[in-house]
Amino acid sequence: MKVLFIGGTGNISLSSTRLAIQRGIDIFLLTRAKGQTVPEGAVSLVADINDEGKVKELIKGHHFDAVVNWIAFEPEDIKRDFRLFRDKTDQYVFISSASCYQKPLSHPVITESTPLVNPFWDYSRKKIACEDQLTDLYRNQGFPITIVRPSLTYDxxxxxxxxxxxxxxxxxxxxxxxxxxxxxxxxxxxxxTHARDFAVGFLGLMGHQQAVGQSFHITSDxxxxxxxxxxxxxxxxxxxxxxxxxxxxxxxxxxxxxxxxxxxxxxxxxIFDTTKIKRFVPEFNPVxxxxxxxxxxxxxxxxxxxxxxxxxxxxxxxxxxxxxxxxx
Missing domain, CATH: 3.90.25.10 (UDP-galactose 4-epimerase, domain 1)
Incomplete structure (x- = not known):
């Protein structure tokens, strides 16, 4: 499997990068910093994701089983990624946030069908707007999206x-x-949730045909x-x-x-119901x-x-x- 991470060296993503390398995935990391430490076994691509011309040149001739954007926050980021990767990947994974879920909650247990509405935090509203943009692209353009919502993941x-x-x-x-x-x-x-636990559930979604069009939160129990x-x-x-x-x-x-x-x-x-991620990725068992x-x-x-x-x-x-x- 061949995967491109936009980012991949941060608090949440680095554990997923390392696990991908351990599993023999061909992992490419697109980062801005020339001096940024990239784990041994990953292929480093150096460019600002907003420099579309440079990114197109770097990915010329490549097709990825999955592209993951760890650092998208604005709907314009989604539009840019659609232009860049619509013909370059079989799965586009957006890292959203569990803070998007309804505040205040109408039901104490959160599932993936809990409404997305947050009147208190601009960060969450922007992530919701990104999700709305992706859902529209999936429905009307066939863009193969998967949405992942972490919740306070640390390492x-x-x-x-x-x-x-x-x-x-x-x-x-x-x-x-x-x-x-x-x-x-x-x-x-x-x-x-610890990032190493998150990585197990997350990588299980990469290349998963049935995960396309779906959203998941990946959290500890x-x-x-x-x-x-x-x-x-x-x-x-x-x-x-x-x-x-x-x-x-x-x-x-x-x-x-x-x-x-x-x-x-x-x-x-x-309180998160993690039934869905465990059904799609049976090996996910945060420990x-x-x-x-x-x-x-x-x-x-x-x-x-x-x-x-x-x-x-x-x-x-x-x-x-x-x-x-x-x-x-």
Whole structure:
């Protein structure tokens, strides 16, 4: 099988790239950076995906069993990819987001048929618009699409909304016994998925004839409260977290993007029914518990000093919110 990844070296996608290489898939990575590290066994194609002339030249003479765009966010990205790959692939895979699902939920268990509507987060609305564009291309042009919706997938990021992701700030605050912010009362339910588990389900869809025209979320079956998530992060430090519980709408009043990320995603309990992906990919069986996976992630951060990014502005932001919230 021959597959092209647009991207392929990021937090979610790198595990899929590595597994593809292990499975003997001919994997091509289209990336912008000449100095970007590409795993051994992958073929590197260097171009900006928006430079259509350069991309056409690079893929001339190639036909792919699947093309995966890990970095498309706008409907215009979809139109561009249709122009580039309509005759170049048997399957076009769009990486969407589980944050597209209905907010607030009308039913507590999310399936692939849960409506897509998110009035709170522009990021999710753009992903929905991309999905609408693809559905139209599939129905009217026969473009062979598959839509995949990850939900807070991690490997080389710390999956908490304030002080985490590519920052080490949250870990540093816990170690220094400084208060950290937990949205709401910490009791809402959430699903976090390790990228290595995601990769198994994801690659099982590549070249899958019956996956064309379908959408899938690929998530862990482990359901945790946000209290348990923060406790698992703290356990990697050996220090108990000092938590300050603050309502999500109050937090969102300090930052528009944080408001969208919370009210449009992380403040809402998420329970995913993974029946569909398991029916299409029987080998998908997520096994990495968060308390184990986050230990690997923190070890990765601590393996190189330049990864342990502690931002003064994030610390100041958290301190300012805590002071304001505690003010009489």
């Amino acid at each position: 080389t990021v710390i999956p908490v909304p304030i002080g985490g992701w590519t920052e080490y700030t949250i870990v540093d605050r816990i170690k220094r016994k400084q208060p950290i912010i937990v949205h709401g009362d910490g009791s809402s339910l959430w699903t976090i 482990e359901i945790l409260t946000w209290n348990q998530i923060y406790d698992a992060v703290a356990m990697t430090t050996g220090v108990e977290a000092v938590k300050v519980f603050i309502p999500s709408d109050y937090l969102g009043s300090f930052d528009e993007q944080l408001d969208g990320s919370l009210r449009g995603d992380k403040a809402v309990s998420t 990495i518990r968060f308390k184990d996976g986050i230990r690997d992630t923190i070890d990765w951060f601590e393996g190189a000093p330049d990864r342990m990014l502690i931002k003064k502005e994030t610390n100041d932001f958290m301190d300012r919110i805590i002071r304001a919230y505690n003010r009489p």
